[in-house]
Amino acid sequence: MQIEVISSVNEAQADRFVHRTVIVIDVLRATSTIVAALEAGAAGIMPVETVLEARALQCSVQLLAGERFCRKIPGFDLGNSPEEFTPAAVGGKRVVLTTTNGTRALHKAMRGDYVLAGSLNNAAACAVTAAELRRDIVLLCAGSHNEFALEDGLCAGLIISELKQLGSVSGIDMNDLGAAMLGLYRSSDGSLREMLIRSTTGRRLVKNGNARDIDHCSQVNSSSIVPRLQGDMLV
Amino acid sequence: MQIEVISSVNEAQADRFVHRTVIVIDVLRATSTIVAALEAGAAGIMPVETVLEARALQCSVQLLAGERFCRKIPGFDLGNSPEEFTPAAVGGKRVVLTTTNGTRALHKAMRGDYVLAGSLNNAAACAVTAAELRRDIVLLCAGSHNEFALEDGLCAGLIISELKQLGSVSGIDMNDLGAAMLGLYRSSDGSLREMLIRSTTGRRLVKNGNARDIDHCSQVNSSSIVPRLQGDMLV
Numbered sequence: 001m002q003i004e005v006i007s008s009v010n011e012a013q014a015d016r017f018v019h020r021t022v023i024v025i026d027v028l029r030a031t032s033t034i035v036a037a038l039e040a041g042a043a044g045i046m047p048v049e050t051v052l053e054a055r056a057l058q059c060s061v062q063l064l065a066g067e068r069f070c071r072k073i074p075g076f077d078l079g080n081s082p083e084e085f086t087p088a089a090v091g092g093k094r095v096v097l098t099t100t101n102g103t104r105a106l107h108k109a110m111r112g113d114y115v116l117a118g119s120l121n122n123a124a125a126c127a128v129t130a131a132e133l134r135r136d137i138v139l140l141c142a143g144s145h146n147e148f149a150l151e152d153g154l155c156a157g158l159i160i161s162e163l164k165q166l167g168s169v170s171g172i173d174m175n176d177l178g179a180a181m182l183g184l185y186r187s188s189d190g191s192l193r194e195m196l197i198r199s200t201t202g203r204r205l206v207k208n209g210n211a212r213d214i215d216h217c218s219q220v221n222s223s224s225i226v227p228r229l230q231g232d233m234l235v
Numbered sequence: 236m237q238i239e240v241i242s243s244v245n246e247a248q249a250d251r252f253v254h255r256t257v258i259v260i261d262v263l264r265a266t267s268t269i270v271a272a273l274e275a276g277a278a279g280i281m282p283v284e285t286v287l288e289a290r291a292l293q294c295s296v297q298l299l300a301g302e303r304f305c306r307k308i309p310g311f312d313l314g315n316s317p318e319e320f321t322p323a324a325v326g327g328k329r330v331v332l333t334t335t336n337g338t339r340a341l342h343k344a345m346r347g348d349y350v351l352a353g354s355l356n357n358a359a360a361c362a363v364t365a366a367e368l369r370r371d372i373v374l375l376c377a378g379s380h381n382e383f384a385l386e387d388g389l390c391a392g393l394i395i396s397e398l399k400q401l402g403s404v405s406g407i408d409m410n411d412l413g414a415a416m417l418g419l420y421r422s423s424d425g426s427l428r429e430m431l432i433r434s435t436t437g438r439r440l441v442k443n444g445n446a447r448d449i450d451h452c453s454q455v456n457s458s459s460i461v462p463r464l465q466g467d468m469l470v
Binding site for chain 1: 421433
């Protein structure tokens, strides 16, 4: 099985996704939030690229959620903090989500045979699902403003580590960034939360009063939900 | 001091180099070879981007050296193997060098205030020189065919590790890729050579019968030579 890690949305060329399973990773916070929303009983998450597109989809049965530069968008029902996505807030509802990097990455990934949303919270479950889908895998790190983001790289390393532990997967061949991220994850033993706090996005979240999101997003394998794109909706 | 690691030539935007010291890293093999050539007494190395440019510079006082896809270029005096660059071969001579990735990276870096060539062989010396130049630092990993190369990332991590150990450097602020490469390097303890052998370029070199180059290029701090660009020549 081939595993390719891509460092940021900027680096993502759609032809690299063809015939593959793409796992989109935006740990802080889009994919962690998507996992939380489905865990809370949301009927589905529709990732859209722009605020305008999101507003056009506003209706009684859909909530609007999202952020720009780590802040909630004016007039939207929810921001991009996983803890806002409670059963009371999103249970049974569809959520239209737009974020700075994560939803862009999900749109880029749509050429893949399968598209999953991965985070530290659901890494093991994601690895199991991806292995069952029997395709080569692309781990697309959303990154931050077209640059590599540490937390997404760590999550890619964790997912590779989980894949390597599966009996059903043999002969893993990684690109160099994959080998680097696996080495980095293995060296992080027990200090993931601290590494997230020191990352560029982590520092911005702490500054904006969202430090609790980092606690949530750094919990390894706390969820068995694996969001999968069906049509234009993650379910 | 700001330290930014850039993952490949493809990612290098010239405006990021302005007012900075740029350390170009192409461990396998351009920058290791440049260090070896100057160590062997070459008068200077002129990095050029194309084979055509190199041929145009052919004359009695200059040697042509280089590779494409890890192989020596037909008609050139030397390839890109550090061990070819002996005192007998290059002592007192200028060398025109063109390689697939490294010389492209050196050309991109020319907007920097200072441009150095870094490798595992001269990492500590490179860190000392860069600190003395008192600029923010960009570590430009040449990569391989526009992709991140493991060996260059490891070298970036080593150079950051050396910079952090210098008493003269305080308050280092890294981008996320810098933090990742430092973590990766620290986790590699003692197994650099093995990691180089398993890297994409390393496997290609082994396949082409250049395994000895990996032994040479993986020797940490074996040289105190710090090639620096002056005009169009590394000296």
